[in-house]
Amino acid sequence: MSVLRLREVTFRREGKEILHGVGFEVEAGEHWAMLGPNGAGKSTVLGFCGAVTHPTTGTVHVLGHELGRVELQRLRRSIGHVNPRHPLRSPLTVGEVVLTGITGTVETPNRWEPTAAERARAHDLIDLLGLTPRVADRWPTLSQGERGRTLIARALVSEPRLLLLDEPSTGLDVAAREQLLDTIALLPRTHPGLTSVLVTHHLEELPETTTHALILAEGRVVAAGPALDVLTSANITRAFQHEIDVEHRDGRWSARTARRYVVDAR
Template sequence: MSTDNRPSVLQLQDVSVVRQGRSLIAHIDLDVRAGEQWTLMGPNGAGKSTLLALCGAHQHPTTGTVHVLGHRLGRVDMRSLRTHIGHVDPRTRIDPRVTVRDAVLTGLYASTSLPPRATPSDEEKRKAGELIGMLGLGAITDSPWSVLSQGERGRALIARGLVTDPDLLLLDEPTTGLDLAAREVLLGVLAELRQLRPELASVLVTHHLEELPASTTHALVLSGGTVVARGEVDEALTSETISEAFRHPIAVERRAGRWSATGAVQAYS
């Protein structure tokens, strides 16, 4: 389904970031609209983390303009803006003593434990409980974080990212540390989000094609801080674009909605 008539959630225009004289990303254009599920794909050092920091209102561009949820960075309270963005990062260090319920509620305060005077409303508690159930964690609602598996933590972090009912969800390599079964469960959850929250826009960072949910609609392929390909996913993720980005001959296939990548030295020699 075309999303061209939906509002822009995230827009970058000719954006560059330079740190200590080094160009991290250069001349990036990106327009993410409501309901689109994007991936930022590229090798280590491609600029994915820098770009995600801009998307999450954690840093400013050196040149160019960034609009997040209709607000231009540099003309808005960044801390306030971040409360309207869901962020899922498996490296988040949640207090090991908090329960699953409280871990999800920490998303309301962008903290790793509930602040001492935190008083979530009944509606916020209801929302947290709904997300916990939706993500298959209802049976362990009161379990402490320390006893959860990596897969359970991954799903809880998605609930945490959604508890503020954001319009934009950022996922920073969300399957890091998961075994095969836990990864597939998590990717299934992400695919279901498109049906459960059809207006939610998301941006998922990864350098593994196998870690993309089947619901991915668009892709931005980066290499060396510049754009290799951008657009609808089947046009942007090809053997040619991925081989160029990773500087290695790669054959890309998509079957049953999922991607795989294999070396293809003969095909590109």
């Protein structure tokens, strides 16, 4: 079943076309990575996936519904979104932040109380993501890694069919990044029906459960499809306009500048 389908999508902002004929399709249960340099159009495409942005031309189907022909607020209830720049200003606890995923709000709504089933679901996710010792800790006191795992629990508590992860490793040190990637790698086992799209600039930030990839550059698709076919030295070099060697080992990717050594024969 198709979860996302874009066909010949263009997008103009202030008279400038920033996406040019973008198309790809995501099936249920797949886990996609979206990569590309700054200005490639990743955020705009993610806006389509999250039922936030409409295309200028072309068609976008999300969870079987065409944008422009469906009530967006209802559609968004089936989409979880992890944004490390979460704009929370109140000192909510971990437990309270996770529960805001049910209401789809940043703050806890006035006079709203979760049901016993909703509290139990939030508790189970907090435990699954290793946050039980921090459940009463307040947002300003959390590390970036703890915030990232809290936001994943928040996104999952509404039982979405599609999970969007917008550069989830932003601001994390190496240890916290690896803990977060381990958490994301759990999802195919703990939530087998879930489909995900993860946006990043860095191959090292891809979990080993990545099944497919989309590479964008200058508003166009460089390549899209199975990750091992797409995440190649040639495609990454083309997208970033810098000669890069890509390596895939033990389920993870890495990238470095391609080096050419000249041997002095003297």
